[in-house]
Amino acid sequence: xxxxxxxxxxxxxxxxxxxxxxxxxxxxxxxxxxxxxxxxxxxxxxxxxxxxxxxxxxxxxxxxxxxxxxxxxxxxxxxxxxxxxxxxxxxxxxxxxxxxxxxxxxxxxxxxxxxxxxxxxxxxxxxxxxxxxxxxxxxxxxxxxx
Amino acid sequence: xxxxxxxxxxxxxxxxxxxxxxxxxxxxxxxxxxxxxxxxxxxxxxxxxxxxxxxxxxxxxxxxxxxxxxxxxxxxxxxxxxxxxxxxxxxxxxxxxxxxxxxxxxxxxxxxxxxxxxxxxxxxxxxxxxxxxxxxxxxxxxxxxx
Amino acid sequence: xxxxxxxxxxxxxxxxxxxxxxxxxxxxxxxxxxxxxxxxxxxxxxxxxxxxxxxxxxxxxxxxxxxxxxxxxxxxxxxxxxxxxxxxxxxxxxxxxxxxxxxxxxxxxxxxxxxxxxxxxxxxxxxxxxxxxxxxxxxxxxxxxx
Amino acid sequence: xxxxxxxxxxxxxxxxxxxxxxxxxxxxxxxxxxxxxxxxxxxxxxxxxxxxxxxxxxxxxxxxxxxxxxxxxxxxxxxxxxxxxxxxxxxxxxxxxxxxxxxxxxxxxxxxxxxxxxxxxxxxxxxxxxxxxxxxxxxxxxxxxx
Numbered sequence: 261x262x263x264x265x266x267x268x269x270x271x272x273x274x275x276x277x278x279x280x281x282x283x284x285x286x287x288x289x290x291x292x293x294x295x296x297x298x299x300x301x302x303x304x305x306x307x308x309x310x311x312x313x314x315x316x317x318x319x320x321x322x323x324x325x326x327x328x329x330x331x332x333x334x335x336x337x338x339x340x341x342x343x344x345x346x347x348x349x350x351x352x353x354x355x356x357x358x359x360x361x362x363x364x365x366x367x368x369x370x371x372x373x374x375x376x377x378x379x380x381x382x383x384x385x386x387x388x389x390x391x392x393x394x395x396x397x398x399x400x401x402x403x404x405x406x
Numbered sequence: 407x408x409x410x411x412x413x414x415x416x417x418x419x420x421x422x423x424x425x426x427x428x429x430x431x432x433x434x435x436x437x438x439x440x441x442x443x444x445x446x447x448x449x450x451x452x453x454x455x456x457x458x459x460x461x462x463x464x465x466x467x468x469x470x471x472x473x474x475x476x477x478x479x480x481x482x483x484x485x486x487x488x489x490x491x492x493x494x495x496x497x498x499x500x501x502x503x504x505x506x507x508x509x510x511x512x513x514x515x516x517x518x519x520x521x522x523x524x525x526x527x528x529x530x531x532x533x534x535x536x537x538x539x540x541x542x543x544x545x546x547x548x549x550x551x552x
Numbered sequence: 553x554x555x556x557x558x559x560x561x562x563x564x565x566x567x568x569x570x571x572x573x574x575x576x577x578x579x580x581x582x583x584x585x586x587x588x589x590x591x592x593x594x595x596x597x598x599x600x601x602x603x604x605x606x607x608x609x610x611x612x613x614x615x616x617x618x619x620x621x622x623x624x625x626x627x628x629x630x631x632x633x634x635x636x637x638x639x640x641x642x643x644x645x646x647x648x649x650x651x652x653x654x655x656x657x658x659x660x661x662x663x664x665x666x667x668x669x670x671x672x673x674x675x676x677x678x679x680x681x682x683x684x685x686x687x688x689x690x691x692x693x694x695x696x697x698x
Numbered sequence: 699x700x701x702x703x704x705x706x707x708x709x710x711x712x713x714x715x716x717x718x719x720x721x722x723x724x725x726x727x728x729x730x731x732x733x734x735x736x737x738x739x740x741x742x743x744x745x746x747x748x749x750x751x752x753x754x755x756x757x758x759x760x761x762x763x764x765x766x767x768x769x770x771x772x773x774x775x776x777x778x779x780x781x782x783x784x785x786x787x788x789x790x791x792x793x794x795x796x797x798x799x800x801x802x803x804x805x806x807x808x809x810x811x812x813x814x815x816x817x818x819x820x821x822x823x824x825x826x827x828x829x830x831x832x833x834x835x836x837x838x839x840x841x842x843x844x
Contacts, residue, residue, distance in 0.1 A: 335629075528629050
């Protein structure tokens, strides 16, 4: 199942458009890399806040869907700590903070190559009753506990 | 000054990349249109949350920079109300809710062609002491009150 | 049912502690009044942010539970627009912005006697499958649509 | 200066009203304890969300004012992870995540006696140009860097 989920997570066309690469993921966790192109600039000459958000949102999406259950973003709060220069990659790491059957929350940190924080996020997901590739592909016991 | 600001607001390359058009703006207010291309899809087949955010963020950026003072996004909270289908335009309208010298807040509503709400946002901006095109281009009285 | 819900909404001991009064409510909407006592001051001599939040949260709680379905707060974002003086009442009005079976969102505006905005909020509720006073007290048709 | 700041932080009347105690604090960090009384209950019989928020807000306020610079809450986002039972203390810890001259952000975790997360927060403060007890009480070098 992991290989199939991995294929799903890497299929995003928005990632191609903006220059995002899924680095790695495990249960409740994911890291995504942004290699900024000149096109993702804002008027001030740094990375557009919408592109940083999409980077963070992509890490969040992978982290919350990592159990196989279909999860969707509900609320996301972004805080901008410092401008992200265009000539520097940014990595976003999403980490699960809490999880119940229906709701989970994640903290996402987006930092530059030097580890300097660019933005961070508090994100919550609604965990549906649907499963990627169909429920029969996941053991009942797994579904009951994840 | 309005024509110059308008040119600045329409120069964004991220807008070209994602299919965003600035519809209209006035002091503290802006409307931006998204014409979704197949590339802005998420894995579920609707508009990616990061693209909706970029739409809202663009309306927010225009609304808060509309006075000529350089403003930057500080905190943005997104709530997703319903999936946005790919075959339907989405319009985001940013409206100013509060404003002091240093901080302003905006409510942004993103709705489909039928007026159905897709997402909404509470966004706050930090209002710097810099002015677009230089402070000398803006009357002192305007700068003191905006 | 309305009288019973109204009794429930007015039973809060926190409201007594802080000086909150439920003014009025209808489906998806509520208004609550804060009469500040000297005890709700912060160190700066204005109303404590936690007390303003409790005021807004109370209006939110009534608005989202107004249909009879048991709803709980999930995510709340607060923006502080201006300090609230201690010698002035504050009214918070919660208004529903979106609602599906499981999730609803509310905008809450907290303003002084003169209508000046003190704080505003984007709040989301999780709508459980439980009903106040038991499901049998609510018509099946109502439960299916609210 | 530390003793004077400590006195200021412990003077809050809202803390007495709700049962909050400042446990400890250092630069950019603070821990506050809530001993719930029956009065801080919500209608569901657990700790009212407004009281949990006030607990977190108090830790946040101490953490951001810990440098001596007068700081005020700007935006706070709360996520509720699980109900907090009335018969159990809750501890909130605020930790600084980012800080510039004018803006700082904090993560606040509120957990029960058993370490189970009840709520967590992303909070941002506006850092004014004023200093507690007057600017002349703080060395110029400290003021320039904090």
